[in-house]
Amino acid sequence: MSQNGHVETGTARVKRGLAEMLKGGVIMDVVTPDQAEIAQEAGAVAVMALERVPADIRAQGGVARMSDPSLIKAIMGAVSIPVMAKCRIGHFVEAQILEALGVDYIDESEVLTPADEENHVDKWQFKIPFVCGARNLGEALRRISEGAAMIRTKGEAGTGDVVEAVRHMRSVSQGIRRLQGLRGDELASAAKELGASLELVREVATTGKLPVVNFSAGGIATPADAALMMQLGCDGNFVGSGIFKSGNPLLRAKAIVQATTYFDKPEILAEVSEGLGEPMVGISSSSLRPEELLAGRGI
Amino acid sequence: MSAVKVGILALQGDVREHRQVLESLGVEVRQVRLAAELEGLAGLVVPGGESTTMSRLIQRFDLLGPLQEAFAGGMAALTTCAGTILAAREIRDGLPDQVRLELLDIVVRRNAFGRQRESAEVLLEIPAVGPEPVPVAFIRAPAIEEVGPGVEILASYRDEPAAVRQGRHLALTFHPEITGDPRLHRLFLSGL
Numbered sequence: 001m002s003q004n005g006h007v008e009t010g011t012a013r014v015k016r017g018l019a020e021m022l023k024g025g026v027i028m029d030v031v032t033p034d035q036a037e038i039a040q041e042a043g044a045v046a047v048m049a050l051e052r053v054p055a056d057i058r059a060q061g062g063v064a065r066m067s068d069p070s071l072i073k074a075i076m077g078a079v080s081i082p083v084m085a086k087c088r089i090g091h092f093v094e095a096q097i098l099e100a101l102g103v104d105y106i107d108e109s110e111v112l113t114p115a116d117e118e119n120h121v122d123k124w125q126f127k128i129p130f131v132c133g134a135r136n137l138g139e140a141l142r143r144i145s146e147g148a149a150m151i152r153t154k155g156e157a158g159t160g161d162v163v164e165a166v167r168h169m170r171s172v173s174q175g176i177r178r179l180q181g182l183r184g185d186e187l188a189s190a191a192k193e194l195g196a197s198l199e200l201v202r203e204v205a206t207t208g209k210l211p212v213v214n215f216s217a218g219g220i221a222t223p224a225d226a227a228l229m230m231q232l233g234c235d236g237n238f239v240g241s242g243i244f245k246s247g248n249p250l251l252r253a254k255a256i257v258q259a260t261t262y263f264d265k266p267e268i269l270a271e272v273s274e275g276l277g278e279p280m281v282g283i284s285s286s287s288l289r290p291e292e293l294l295a296g297r298g299i
Numbered sequence: 300m301s302a303v304k305v306g307i308l309a310l311q312g313d314v315r316e317h318r319q320v321l322e323s324l325g326v327e328v329r330q331v332r333l334a335a336e337l338e339g340l341a342g343l344v345v346p347g348g349e350s351t352t353m354s355r356l357i358q359r360f361d362l363l364g365p366l367q368e369a370f371a372g373g374m375a376a377l378t379t380c381a382g383t384i385l386a387a388r389e390i391r392d393g394l395p396d397q398v399r400l401e402l403l404d405i406v407v408r409r410n411a412f413g414r415q416r417e418s419a420e421v422l423l424e425i426p427a428v429g430p431e432p433v434p435v436a437f438i439r440a441p442a443i444e445e446v447g448p449g450v451e452i453l454a455s456y457r458d459e460p461a462a463v464r465q466g467r468h469l470a471l472t473f474h475p476e477i478t479g480d481p482r483l484h485r486l487f488l489s490g491l
Binding site: 006007008009010011013014017018020021022023024025040041042043044045046076080081082099102103104105127128129254257258260261262265 | 310311312313314332348349351352354355356359360393394410414417422439
């Protein structure tokens with residue numbers, strides 16, 4: 001809070017605050033304004049504006065970059081819910097461009113081809129909040145130290161296979177529980193192991209949670225997947241290829257929204273899971289070669 | 300279950316932050332996602348989040364009737380941001396068939412100040428809760444553009460009413476729960 005004025009924008013609190021408002025919701029990848037409208041109609045809390053969903057990035061190969069600003073602007077114009085967009089890991093100029101466009105959140109994403117293999121974007125320099133991927137507690141805390149206002153576990157994007165999302169969510173939770181069990185004089189060594197600041201490690205050990213919202217992502221394709229991730233303790237879900245690569249996107253999108261809210265009510269989950277048509281075909285994460293895995297980017 | 304007097308509509312949004320503030324005031328709260336969970340509540344918090352998302356869930360799970368019945372039966376509302384959009388008589392820049400609870404005679408415009416880059420922390424003067432300004436957050440906030448004759452304006456931001464009261468309902472376009480100042484929640488509880 002500023003000393004003399006009454007109003008301050010771009011603070012950590014308002015950046016993290018928008019993520020708090022998204023909790024219990026579903027953020028959907030969209031590649032056209034029409035898809036964005038379908039997502040909004042279905043009850044998405046936000047959309048991620050992309051040129052290609054991860055399944056197509058995976059299939060087509062090549063370098064994946066920030067989307068064309070005209071596409072992002074068209075999607076921003078089509079819906080009244082928050083619009084997010086992705087920049088490459090470490091590509092702070094793509095991030096500057098997204099900030100200039102006025103997107104509501106920037107995803108510094110491993111789904112795009114990294115621009116820097118050593119450094120992430122210094123996210124404190126921006127007024128727009130960032131979400132970053134993480135596979136474990138150490139990655140999550142390093143991204144938060146760099147200024148991320150929201151975390152999503154990485155999973156394995158574009159597969160429709162939830163196994164990596166589960167692995168990463170469990171890994172973050174286990175990391176937090178382990179810190180809670182340590183003595184105060186053991187936290188410095190834990191911080192070193194995690195590659196994270198002692199201050200953040202202390203905070204997590206005390207509160208038992210990340211200081212920012214944590215969504216799950218990367219492979220969620222069904223209402224049951226969404227509810228599974230919620231029961232494992234995430235705050236909400238990103239769904240990428242799972243909706244618009246399925247047989248009936250509107251129906252499936254609605255069902256995933258409903259399952260995220262009623263994640264612990266099996267009778268409701270059974271009802272919303274009925275008759276959704278074909279899910280995305282998907283590929284098993286375990287069939288991918290190591291160099292095909294996106295989650296290993298930007299650790 | 301009957302001992303709990305305050306609920307939070309927990310379809311989506313910052314339910315946890317409201318619960319923390321209420322619990323810090325010694326109030327036990329019940330999360331409400333089903334009509335049956337409204338039973339016996341003296342007050343309901345409608346939190347921040349996406350009003351379109353909550354609207355779709357209210358429609359799909361037939362909660363509009365039960366909510367309106369509970370309010371007609373005397374339940375009071377504390378609404379913040381998206382919750383205030385839902386509580387309005389009229390919504391501007393909403394979806395055509397967006398749910399309205401019509402709890403207060405107010406007209407609300409969604410995202411009235413623009414996108415996230417306009418979101419701000421503000422020290423807001425709210426004389427009804429004391430002389431010290433209240434630290435709050437406006438996040439992609441709506442504005443109350445019109446108020447009916449029975450609506451009392453408790454605070455304003457950028458020349459628009461930001462906190463209003465009508466009867467037992469208290470509607471805010473901002474988030475006191477994000478900054479954790481409990482005075483507005485206390486004001487709400489004192490009216491139950």
